[in-house]
Amino acid sequence: MAVNKGKSVALFATCLVDLWRPAVARAAERLLIKAGFKVAVPSGQTCCGQVNYNSGDQKGARKLARRHIMLLAPFDYVVVPSGSCADMIKNHYPALFGGDLDVQKTAQVLSGKTYELTEFLVRIARWKPAREKGAKRKLVYHDSCSCQRSLRIYKEPRLLLEAQGKYDLQALTGEDRCCGFGGLFSVKYGEVSSHMAGKKTAAITALEPEILTGADLGCLLNLSGKLKAEGSACEVRHIAEILAEEEA
Amino acid sequence: MKTRAETFAWNVKNQLGKVHQVASLEKVPALVRRLAEQLGLEPKAVVAAASDLKDINWKGLEVEHRPAGIEDVLGISRAMAGIAETGTLVFASGKSNPPSLNFIPEYSIAIVRESELVDTSEEVWAILREKQPFPATINMVTGPSRTGDIEQTLFLGAHGPRELHVVMVKS
Amino acid sequence: MSKTPLDFEKGAHEALGSATLQQALGKFQTGYPLLRARAMQSLPDFEKVRTKAARIKDFSLKNLEQLTNQYREKVEANGGTVHICETAEDARKTVVEICRQVEAKKITKSKSMVTEELALNDALEAAGMEVLETDLGEYIVQLAGERPSHIVGPALHKTKEEVAKLFKAHHKTRRKRETGEQLVREAREVLREQYFASEVGITGANFLIAETGTAVIVTNEGNADLCRILPKTHIVVTSMEKVIPTLDDLSVFLRLLARSASGQEMTSYTTLVSGPRGPGESEGPTSFHVVIVDGGRSKLLGTEQQALLRCIKCGACMNVCPVYMSVGGHTYGWVYPGPIGAVLNPVLNGFGTMYHNYQASTFCGACEEVCPVKIPLTKIMRDWRTRAFQERIPGLGARLALWLWAAIAANPFLYNLAAGAGIPILRALAGKKGVLKSLPFANGWMKDRVLDAPEGGRFVRGRKR
Numbered sequence: 001m002a003v004n005k006g007k008s009v010a011l012f013a014t015c016l017v018d019l020w021r022p023a024v025a026r027a028a029e030r031l032l033i034k035a036g037f038k039v040a041v042p043s044g045q046t047c048c049g050q051v052n053y054n055s056g057d058q059k060g061a062r063k064l065a066r067r068h069i070m071l072l073a074p075f076d077y078v079v080v081p082s083g084s085c086a087d088m089i090k091n092h093y094p095a096l097f098g099g100d101l102d103v104q105k106t107a108q109v110l111s112g113k114t115y116e117l118t119e120f121l122v123r124i125a126r127w128k129p130a131r132e133k134g135a136k137r138k139l140v141y142h143d144s145c146s147c148q149r150s151l152r153i154y155k156e157p158r159l160l161l162e163a164q165g166k167y168d169l170q171a172l173t174g175e176d177r178c179c180g181f182g183g184l185f186s187v188k189y190g191e192v193s194s195h196m197a198g199k200k201t202a203a204i205t206a207l208e209p210e211i212l213t214g215a216d217l218g219c220l221l222n223l224s225g226k227l228k229a230e231g232s233a234c235e236v237r238h239i240a241e242i243l244a245e246e247e248a
Numbered sequence: 249m250k251t252r253a254e255t256f257a258w259n260v261k262n263q264l265g266k267v268h269q270v271a272s273l274e275k276v277p278a279l280v281r282r283l284a285e286q287l288g289l290e291p292k293a294v295v296a297a298a299s300d301l302k303d304i305n306w307k308g309l310e311v312e313h314r315p316a317g318i319e320d321v322l323g324i325s326r327a328m329a330g331i332a333e334t335g336t337l338v339f340a341s342g343k344s345n346p347p348s349l350n351f352i353p354e355y356s357i358a359i360v361r362e363s364e365l366v367d368t369s370e371e372v373w374a375i376l377r378e379k380q381p382f383p384a385t386i387n388m389v390t391g392p393s394r395t396g397d398i399e400q401t402l403f404l405g406a407h408g409p410r411e412l413h414v415v416m417v418k419s
Numbered sequence: 420m421s422k423t424p425l426d427f428e429k430g431a432h433e434a435l436g437s438a439t440l441q442q443a444l445g446k447f448q449t450g451y452p453l454l455r456a457r458a459m460q461s462l463p464d465f466e467k468v469r470t471k472a473a474r475i476k477d478f479s480l481k482n483l484e485q486l487t488n489q490y491r492e493k494v495e496a497n498g499g500t501v502h503i504c505e506t507a508e509d510a511r512k513t514v515v516e517i518c519r520q521v522e523a524k525k526i527t528k529s530k531s532m533v534t535e536e537l538a539l540n541d542a543l544e545a546a547g548m549e550v551l552e553t554d555l556g557e558y559i560v561q562l563a564g565e566r567p568s569h570i571v572g573p574a575l576h577k578t579k580e581e582v583a584k585l586f587k588a589h590h591k592t593r594r595k596r597e598t599g600e601q602l603v604r605e606a607r608e609v610l611r612e613q614y615f616a617s618e619v620g621i622t623g624a625n626f627l628i629a630e631t632g633t634a635v636i637v638t639n640e641g642n643a644d645l646c647r648i649l650p651k652t653h654i655v656v657t658s659m660e661k662v663i664p665t666l667d668d669l670s671v672f673l674r675l676l677a678r679s680a681s682g683q684e685m686t687s688y689t690t691l692v693s694g695p696r697g698p699g700e701s702e703g704p705t706s707f708h709v710v711i712v713d714g715g716r717s718k719l720l721g722t723e724q725q726a727l728l729r730c731i732k733c734g735a736c737m738n739v740c741p742v743y744m745s746v747g748g749h750t751y752g753w754v755y756p757g758p759i760g761a762v763l764n765p766v767l768n769g770f771g772t773m774y775h776n777y778q779a780s781t782f783c784g785a786c787e788e789v790c791p792v793k794i795p796l797t798k799i800m801r802d803w804r805t806r807a808f809q810e811r812i813p814g815l816g817a818r819l820a821l822w823l824w825a826a827i828a829a830n831p832f833l834y835n836l837a838a839g840a841g842i843p844i845l846r847a848l849a850g851k852k853g854v855l856k857s858l859p860f861a862n863g864w865m866k867d868r869v870l871d872a873p874e875g876g877r878f879v880r881g882r883k884r
């Protein structure tokens with residue numbers, strides 16, 4: 001862990017986490033500190049601009065992107081507890097500034113040091129949670145599309161959960177299928193979105209897990225809302241919260 | 249490692265075709281008679297007018313060398329090549345090889361010599377480029393006719409043959 | 420072209436409510452990936468092959484004019500005629516005219532999405548000719564007076580019972596119609612005579628090969644071959660982006676097409692036609708025409724989205740698309756469903772009318788992962804959203820909301836203010852259980868689903884740092 005000492009990490013909480021479940025960001029911060037980093041939370045951070053970008057509003061997206069590029073660029077690393085927002089910064093920020101080479105250059109540098117949380121913990125920090133004893137709880141991990149397809153993250157969260165030793169990880173049928181969240185899609189095409197979520201929750205409830213977790217809060221709110229409407233008691237928590245949880 | 253002929257035969261079967269191996273062309277009529285009997289068909293067939301099929305003695309079978317008509321049930325065609333990679337037969341249209349033989353009869357028998365087998369389609373193109381003029385119709389046939397259009401269930405014999413028998417001739 | 424978006428939600432609502440459609444889609448959703456995975460085992464270097472295929476297409480599109488000319492010269496040397504048509508209207512007229520000249524009364528036709536795009540059957544029927552679809556799926560859809568719901572399996576949405584009913588109504592004979600086997604047999608027998616009785620056969624083409632002037636037609640049933648062999652005139656109707664340079668290039672695509680389309684290593688029939696029947700041949704058409712349609716595609720040449728013309732219409736993208744698997748093909752409202760429709764329909768039929776095609780996606784990316792020619796489908800969908808936004812196709816309310824969000828999120832003071840007001844309101848609305856059941860502006864979310872309220876407090880704000 002010595003290699004990590006002193007390196008600075010900017011935690012980009014994402015708007016959804018900041019507004020909806022700040023506990024996720026607090027957990028992520030604890031994890032990064034445990035892994036030996038100097039964690040900063042640049043103030044003035046808001047939304048990465050993904051909503052505007054995916055809706056075709058490039059101008060609005062650029063406005064938010066520019067702001068966060070400047071805010072996050074000074075750090076050694078940027079860590080995001082969300083696959084889709086990490087993907088936005090990593091893979092889409094540079095493309096937004098084709099006409100502005102200076103900003104694009106900075107965006108490219110930023111892209112190279114931005115990581116999704118579980119990816120960062122495993123690949124860069126080489127950190128693992130301490131093993132805990134006791135009865136294992138049945139858990140399902142939901143892969144977001146951004147994580148599994150855009151960022152190619154699959155093993156990382158599983159390695160972390162297994163290292164923790166507290167959970168009995170279930171294999172989900174159709175784990176590569178989208179849960180139907182898709183940001184504004186879930187509101188604009190609510191009926192279709194809810195139907196897609198229903199296919200996912202059907203696969204989840206068939207496994208009778210106690211906990212559902214994942215790395216993207218959007219997907220988790222979607223699935224939690226669907227599970228609750230279906231009367232399921234399955235607990236839904238972000239993976240940062242699960243990993244940061246210590247034995248009482 | 250499988251030989252080319254083995255790979256070809258394996259792939260034909262994998263594509264739901266049936267494979268028969270005979271030592272020489274002379275053995276084909278007996279095989280056809282046996283097949284017709286097994287399938288409950290009259291011992292008659294429309295046969296490609298390829299010279300090597302015209303030369304053999306079709307004793308016990310009523311054969312005609314002409315394109316297939318609506319009433320024909322058993323067709324015998326002559327492939328110019330077989331592609332091992334996919335178990336595909338290749339037919340070039342011509343005076344002696346009417347394409348209808350491969351499509352109209354409900355039961356299709358295709359004859360190919362083992363020496364005519366190649367590994368890939370690229371090799372077939374090399375052979376075809378030598379042909380002048382380029383054949384008007386080239387049929388690549390891989391297994392029998394099929395459809396999945398009713399409830400995604402596989403049925404054979406949609407418009408073309410329901411059974412494809414590939415006869416591989418050793419010499 | 421109309422700017423009013425076709426109603427997607429209504430179609431989606433009906434599709435989601437149809438038990439038979441959902442059952443068919445469900446079956447497809449579990450069946451196809453297994454077949455594809457099995458077929459891919461014999462193509463371990465899929466990545467390499469698809470990269471090669473994409474390159475061949477890019478090269479072909481770059482040299483399209485020259486390759487098309489080469490193709491045309493070869494066909495003409497072989498005794499055929501090539502017609503290049505800029506618009507759908509030109510293409511319809513051309514085909515009708517050819518059929519008129521040979522005094523066609525009956526036309527047998529094999530599956531071609533381009534002819535769907537042209538609404539060719541309507542034009543031929545208006546000219547007094549009878550057109551019969553011969554692909555079983557297309558035939559069923561034609562009898563039902565519907566449109567294909569999938570580009571490879573047009574009648575995917577129909578049950579056996581529905582097909583039996585259609586056959587009973589149209590064939591007017593007494594027969595047993597209980598099993599799929601019986602239905603397939605019946606279609607075979609009914610259509611068989613029609614091939615012999617038709618003056619013209621119309622087929623599509625999957626590829627046009629410049630080297631030899633060859634059109635390549637791929638089917639599993641063998642119906643295209645009967646359309647080719649039996650009538651005296653054969654017309655190939657296809658679109659401009661189908662041209663590839665050589666036969667060797669074809670080999671690359673053949674390794675991908677069937678595996679992607681239906682999970683087969685190779686389709687049953689791959690037919691290469693290069694002209695009318697050859698000298699001395701007793702069979703095949705005596706007159707051969709190829710109609711190549713632009714239909715708006717050339718607008719894409721040289722643009723950033725040209726890659727979408729690489730499409731080989733395999734259908735793999737819709738086979739893995741979670742939106743398609745929920746709403747089926749008809750909801751898309753035009754010829755091409757699924758992800759490829761989402762990007763192609765707007766180009767051919769208008770960005771306004773086809774608005775929801777490129778909006779109704781979560782950008783999950785499953786399509787891109789399987790596309791055998793590596794079309795960046797989600798990127799192009801996003802590009803079209805950007806274009807639509809610039810052209811003000813989304814309503815004023817939607818544009819204003821996005822503008823407002825960007826304005827607030829770019830100003831931490833406003834952002835904190837809005838959050839400080841909004842979070843407590845949402846929490847109050849949610850009550851003790853912490854769950855929201857309805858919400859103005861977001862009621863779409865609430866369809867059989869609730870929303871957890873914010874847990875309260877903030878992370879970024881109020882930190883001492």
Ligand code: SF4
Nearest residue numbers: 730731733734736790
């Ligand atoms: S976009 Fe790709 S996957 Fe979809 S039909 Fe075209 S080639 Fe196939």
